[in-house]
Amino acid sequence: MTPPVRTTRLSARDTLSEALAGILRRPGRAVLTALGTVLGVGSFVAVLGLTATLSSRIDGRFNLLTATEVSVQDVAAEHDEFAGPAFPADAEQRLRQVAGIAHAGVLWTVRLDPGTAVGSLPTGAGAGAAEGGAGGGGTAVVAASPGAVAALAPTLRQGRLYDEFAERTHQRVAVLGSGVADRLGITTLATRPVVHIGQEPFTVAGIIADVERRPEHLLSVLVPRATAEELWGPPGPASASLLIDTELGAARQVAGLVPLALRPDHPEYLKAVPPPDPRVLRSGVTSDLSALFLLLAGICLVIGAVGIANTTLVAVLERTGEIGLRRALGARGRHVWAQFLTESAALGALGGLVGTALGELTVVGVSLVRDWTPVIHPATVAAAPLAGLLTGLLAGLHPAWRAARIEPAEALRR
Amino acid sequence: MTAPVIEFRGVGLTYPGPPAVAALRPCDLRVPRGEFVTVVGPSGSGKSTFLNVAGLLDSPTCGRYLLDGIDTAALPDRSRAALRGRRIGFVFQAFHLLPHRSALENVTLAMLYTEVPRKERLVRAREVLAQVGLAHRADAVPGRLSGGERQRVAIARALVGRPSLLLCDEPTGNLDSANAASVLALLDELHGAGMTVVVITHDPGVAARGHRTVTLHDGRLRA
Ligand SMILES: Nc1ncnc2c1ncn2[C@@H]1O[C@H](COP(=O)(O)OP(=O)(O)OP(=O)(O)O)[C@@H](O)[C@H]1O
Ligand SMILES: [Mg+2]
Numbered sequence: 001m002t003p004p005v006r007t008t009r010l011s012a013r014d015t016l017s018e019a020l021a022g023i024l025r026r027p028g029r030a031v032l033t034a035l036g037t038v039l040g041v042g043s044f045v046a047v048l049g050l051t052a053t054l055s056s057r058i059d060g061r062f063n064l065l066t067a068t069e070v071s072v073q074d075v076a077a078e079h080d081e082f083a084g085p086a087f088p089a090d091a092e093q094r095l096r097q098v099a100g101i102a103h104a105g106v107l108w109t110v111r112l113d114p115g116t117a118v119g120s121l122p123t124g125a126g127a128g129a130a131e132g133g134a135g136g137g138g139t140a141v142v143a144a145s146p147g148a149v150a151a152l153a154p155t156l157r158q159g160r161l162y163d164e165f166a167e168r169t170h171q172r173v174a175v176l177g178s179g180v181a182d183r184l185g186i187t188t189l190a191t192r193p194v195v196h197i198g199q200e201p202f203t204v205a206g207i208i209a210d211v212e213r214r215p216e217h218l219l220s221v222l223v224p225r226a227t228a229e230e231l232w233g234p235p236g237p238a239s240a241s242l243l244i245d246t247e248l249g250a251a252r253q254v255a256g257l258v259p260l261a262l263r264p265d266h267p268e269y270l271k272a273v274p275p276p277d278p279r280v281l282r283s284g285v286t287s288d289l290s291a292l293f294l295l296l297a298g299i300c301l302v303i304g305a306v307g308i309a310n311t312t313l314v315a316v317l318e319r320t321g322e323i324g325l326r327r328a329l330g331a332r333g334r335h336v337w338a339q340f341l342t343e344s345a346a347l348g349a350l351g352g353l354v355g356t357a358l359g360e361l362t363v364v365g366v367s368l369v370r371d372w373t374p375v376i377h378p379a380t381v382a383a384a385p386l387a388g389l390l391t392g393l394l395a396g397l398h399p400a401w402r403a404a405r406i407e408p409a410e411a412l413r414r
Numbered sequence: 415m416t417a418p419v420i421e422f423r424g425v426g427l428t429y430p431g432p433p434a435v436a437a438l439r440p441c442d443l444r445v446p447r448g449e450f451v452t453v454v455g456p457s458g459s460g461k462s463t464f465l466n467v468a469g470l471l472d473s474p475t476c477g478r479y480l481l482d483g484i485d486t487a488a489l490p491d492r493s494r495a496a497l498r499g500r501r502i503g504f505v506f507q508a509f510h511l512l513p514h515r516s517a518l519e520n521v522t523l524a525m526l527y528t529e530v531p532r533k534e535r536l537v538r539a540r541e542v543l544a545q546v547g548l549a550h551r552a553d554a555v556p557g558r559l560s561g562g563e564r565q566r567v568a569i570a571r572a573l574v575g576r577p578s579l580l581l582c583d584e585p586t587g588n589l590d591s592a593n594a595a596s597v598l599a600l601l602d603e604l605h606g607a608g609m610t611v612v613v614i615t616h617d618p619g620v621a622a623r624g625h626r627t628v629t630l631h632d633g634r635l636r637a
Contacts, residue, residue, distance in 0.1 A: 007492045008499040008527035018526070025514035325510040328471060329575075330499015330527035332492050408498075409472035412506060 008330040010338065019342035023350070030347060033311040036304025037351030038358065041388045043297035045359025049376040053367055056375040067275050068102070069213060070255045072242035072262075074235075076269035085234050086269040087242060091262055092147050098261050100250025105148025106225060108240035110141040110232050116198035118221055120184055123198055139180050141197055142220040143228030143235070149175065151245040152211040157181075159189045159206030166205075167224040174202040177218035181207045195221060200231060213243070242270075251275050301391055304351065308395035312344045316403045323403055324411025337404035344396025345389055352388015356381060417483030419579050419610045420445035420468055424477035426633075427463055437463040440477055441635040443628065445612065447578075450605045452621040453614045455630030461614045462507060462583055464630060468612065469502050469581050470494045482578070499527045503572035507583040507614075509564050511556040517543065517567045518552040524575045542570040546600065561588040569597060573604065580604065582613045586620055598623055 010018075023030045076083035087106045088094065095104045117123045118139040144152075149161050154175075162173045174195055176186065186193045186204060194201045202223060211217055242262075246254045255274035259267035316323070323336055360376060367374035426440035437460045445451050455461050466472035467479065470486060479486045481497060489497070498504075503524075511520045521539035530538070543552050546566040556564050565588050572580060585601070586594035598620065605611045613624065621627050629636045 005493065005496045005500050006529075007496045009529060010527055014526055014532075021515070021519075321508075321510050322512055324471075325506075325512070326523075326527075327495065328469065328498055328504050328506075328510075329524050329571075330495055332495045332527075335527060407472075409466045412466075412471065412508075412510065 008332060008335070010331065010335040015335075015338050015342050016346075018339050019346050022339070022343045023347055029311070029315075030350070033308055034304075034347050034351030034354070036300065036307035037348050037388050037391050038304070038355040040297060040301030040304040040391070041352045041355030041384050042358040042362070043293070043300050043355075044387065045356050045376070045380055045384050046362040047293040047297050048380045049359060049363030049374065050366060052375040052377055052380070053363060053372050056373065068246045068248055068251055069275055070244040070246055070251050070258065071273050072244065072255075072258055073271045073273065074238050074240045074269070075271045076266070077237040079266070079268055083237075083266070083269060085237075085240060086263060086266075087235075087240055088262060091242065092145055094261055095147075095244075095258070098254060098257050100247045100254045102245045102247055103147050103150035104242060104244040105145035105151055106240055106242050107142055107144035107148040108235040109220075110143050110223075110228050111236055111239070112141060112198065112232065118180070118184075118195060118197050120186075120193075120195065122196045122201070138219060139183070140216075140220045141228070142217060142222050143225045143232075144222045145225040148225075148243050149222055151243040152208075152213050152217060153245065154208040154212075155210045157207040157209035159204070162205050162224055167226050170227045170230050171224065172200065172202045172227060173205045173224065175206045175208060175222040176204055177211075177220050177222070178207060178209050179219040180221055197221065197223075213245075301387065304348075305391045305395040308344055308347060308351075308392055309398060312340065312347075312396055312399040313402065316340060316399045316406075319403075320406060320411045323406050324408050324413075327406075327408035328412065333404035336406075337400045340400040340403045341393065341396045344399065345392040348392015348395065349385055349389035351392070352385035355388060356384040359384065416447055417480065418444045418446045419449075419482055420612075421480040421483075422477065423480070425467060425474045425479050426476045427467055427472065428475050436633050438467060438474070438630075438635070439633045443635060443637055445610060447610055448605070448608050449626065450601070450611045450624045451613070452624035452627045453612065453630060454616060454618070454621045454627055456616070459630040460633040460635075461630050463633075464635065465581050465583050465612070465614060468579075469504055470498050495527075500575070501578050503575060503577035503580045505565075505568050505572045505580070505582040505585045507587070509556075509568045511564055511567055511571075513556055516553045516555055517548060517559065517563075517570075520556065520567055521571045521574050524571045528575060538574055539570070542574045543567070545573070546570045547596065562590065562593040565589060566593075566597065569600070578610060580609055580611045582611070584614055584616070586615065586617060594620070 074086040076086035091106050092104060095101055118141060146161065146163050146167055154161070157178060161175055162171065166173050176195070184195060186207070189204060189207070193204050195204060208218065244254060244258065252274045255272040258272050259270035263269050326336060360381070363376055364374045420443060422441055422443040424440045424442060425438070426436070427438040429435040429437055453461055453464060463472070467474050470481065482501065486494065512523065518536070518539050521543060522535040525535045525538065540549065540552060543549055546569055548563060548566055548570065551559060551563060556567065559567065565585065569585060586597055589597060601611055601613065602623065613620065615621055
């Protein structure tokens, strides 16, 4: 049956402007209604933002260098007292077979006889403790192959690093950490300075300003591995280690391959330590820290929804007369429904926007105080007002349905 | 010949209660197009009930009601809403103005559901407010208006949709004689322009303005 008159309609624009008028003409009420959503969305944004900020700090600590570092320890003594040094003499050649390695080399701290010290002048048996004795300066002598020195990622202040040739020919050359150079008063290499380790003179090839790995070696004298072995013998049990600078992303794989490549007979003599997996740490932080807070934020949001639902329901009852009037003016039930639903959704969205702003302020404020770099994912910022809108929409369903069902005559009698 | 605007055939309304109240006992009534009918009766006699039925705000519990020849019993809700919005203007006993909207906005509300463009709504609302002598109070909210001014806003809202049937519940109830006279003059004018007008009143002076007076007593309607 065709209707005898054109049905009435309410355009989307009019629905929205009626809903907004309903909100804006009673701002005090709107604020109270939306408060729950503001708090809920605000805490969501704050928690997500702070979590993102914290994990970015963890990411920062797991920078490129840590992620590309593998160190291999000599644990042979744990398996066999008489096993001897676990690293073969040709360790570095063998490692050339392993893909993903940028630099690698064996290094250990040389055990010097008591009384043997590092100084500008010869020391040791008969000479007595000279200036800067071993105890006072704490200068360590480190036997390091050229590959190991490169794996430290050093920055040179002066001169150069020793090379494979120096290693092969057992040269008496040394690279000084900046701390040692300062202590010995060596400021320039132009005078071809020499350091003595005990009685043994070493030509200073270069001075390292800084290293990106193992900063303790800034207080060391680095000498070629072969030279050290010739003068002071092989490394003691469990004192040598292998430092590997891998290509990006290869660290874990390299760590798995190296023991077998170096000691196919006894891979268990070597223990490779890969960098920690940042993902594991990050998810640890996320689950520990934010699970609870997200739960709290969720509860806030539910409370917000219940708040909107309640206030909207009260508003519906309070505005029964208005509903009756609108029905008399031609509104259909669905028009009333749409108006109240839009009103509550708009309130939710508004609360969501304000909450997002407050949440961001919190993250920025906390970061400012703790001197962090605030990180908020764009998705969080985009999704938060939507969460508010959704909250309002869900909260409005029941009151809007109630409003639509009110009989006009009944409503007008109020 | 055109169908009467209101045709009651044994129409009655009993509120289910308990206790059941026969607010309008089954009755017959014809109001032809262009007529000015007044309804009188003591308080509680069923005048507002009659108006609700005539205005499709309530459905009768018995009988058939034909509005402009259309049998309203068979109509779906959307058609009843459409008839209310497009053909009927209401002036309620309690005004029912939205408290947080200006007089102008209250009047434009009557065109919200009938596809009148937004700009035209404002123009027409101003025109009608001027017609009831409230042009200068267009931006005031109802709380700042006198009782008589509110009543005139309610009348303006009922007129602005250009209904063919105007239903007024005590339109002069709150007015002094001067204001009441101007409202009555307005109703006369509308009626003169061809509008069908039904006015509920308990004021014999107002009742005398109609072509015809219908009396309600204990829900019993006598034409
Ligand atoms: N929803 C309802 N349920 C039960 N009884 C009702 C209901 N609404 C009205 N009544 C009763 O119906 C009768 C008629 O009411 P109505 O409002 O039509 O009177 P009225 O003539 O308009 O009175 P007044 O001049 O005071 O406005 C009254 O006795 C009233 O108590
Ligand atoms: Mg009444």
